[in-house]
Amino acid sequence: MPQPDVTADARAAASASPVPAEMRAWRVTRLGEPAEALSLDVVPVPAPGPGEVLVRVASVAANFPDVLLCRGEYQVKPELPFSPGIELVGTVAAAGADVSGVAVGDRVVGSKIGVLSEYAVLPASDVWRAPDALADAEAAGLTVAYQTAWFGLHRRAALRSGEWLLVHAAAGGVGLAAVQLGAAAGARVIGVVGSEAKAAVARDAGAEVVLVRGADDLVAGVKAATGGHGADVVFDPVGGAAFEASTKCVAFEGRIIVVGFAGGRIQSLPAGHLLVKNYSVVGLHWGLYPRVRPDLIDDARAELTRLAGDGVVRPVVDRVVPFAQAPEALTALAGGSTVGRVVIQVAS
Structure with missing residues (x-):
């Protein structure tokens, strides 16, 4: 079902809502299967630097690389402890200097390792406005796949x-x-x-x-x-x-x-x-591509937004699970029994 145009209301709400000092974040504290590797911790909310935005995370789409990150088998190996999660949908809550393309209050999708938390900092170049035609659970899975x-x-x-x-x-x-x-x-x-x-x-x-x-x-x-x-x-x-x-x-x-x-x-x-x-x-x-040919990324985003608006592409959501059940979501994904996307709802 198409999302209403809530840009103005979202910006007003984001501007009026103070950013908390702390947040909950799922973190890999030891390598292994998601159920044993992940710990739900309370950590400080990060601050965006120049060219970065702070996103209040609405939903995170689970990806197989999240499972590999938990196991220590992904090609990128962050130092422990770290948060998995590589793509999200949410609202820009704050912006650092020199940010262009998005603004506080914008509903955005984006990708970066470490977004399985209530807030996440991403380079502004790594987020883009979420297509209005997609609900949060759908939009969460648009970027990577x-x-x-x-x-x-x-x-x-x-x-x-x-x-x-x-x-x-x-x-x-x-x-x-x-x-x-x-x-x-x-x-x-x-x-x-x-x-x-x-x-x-x-x-x-x-x-x-x-x-x-x-x-x-x-x-x-x-x-x-x-x-x-x-x-x-x-x-x-x-x-x-x-x-x-x-x-x-x-x-x-x-x-x-x-x-x-x-x-x-x-x-x-x-x-x-x-x-x-x-x-x-x-x-x-x-x-x-985001690093080597960012111009092509812009082309892909524009085309995907158009196709979503036309109803041609729509991520298939297998299930939506609450934030507290993130390890179970990754376990289901690893088992190969899911169809389409497993989405972790972070904000209620």
Whole structure:
């Protein structure tokens, strides 16, 4: 349901509400599974410096990197203790000097490690106004998954209308984003899901064909769906066996986009096979773009805002859990049973 335009009221409320001295924050105090690694602590509210904003956090979307951060397995390894959480929706409560683009009272979405708390400081360049068309639970999951999918499909794969797009983990957060954005671009989408129960979600998101991992023969299914042509673009956040199967059904001059390794195994690249079949394997690390090509980030944000306003993209929310149950939310995400996004509601 579209959000009302509450910018003026939100600014007035934010200006009238003093920022407290302390806040609650979930922090990793020792490495391990989320239930054993996380501690709910009372800590000082941080102050924004030049170019930074303080955001009163409304909701945080759980991501698989949060689980890896708890385990100490993520590529970024903050010093203990630290807060996980990498994307949020909230309201700008205060701003440091030299801030442009957003103002106190703006409802924003953004991304930075450490936002699983009642307040969070982020660079102003890392937040943007939340689309009015999305409720908080939906908007919380827009930044990471949808920009990852957008850059993977449009920047790295140069996806074209009419091409066949194969999406692994098509009922997960980033997979559903890729399905929705691929369908919006005119691609013919084949989704791979972990169970029959998840198939309907992928179809609703725009997948023309859905294959169930373990029940369907992925290679044969892709070849049958495409009339032997194969997948022009493969979006792969799983890796391992999923990647290996993709190499057997990728089209001539196809592109396999390596997004992550949620399956737990990092595959080796078959260089000889790439040569013989004439396809490309392309890596995607979305986190580099804000620093290296911020101009492209602006393009992605504008396009996602437009698509959200048109009702074309809408993050699928599996469940919303209260702030006190954040460890349970990350445990559910790690178990692979969720569909779409698990959202942690921080502010009531």
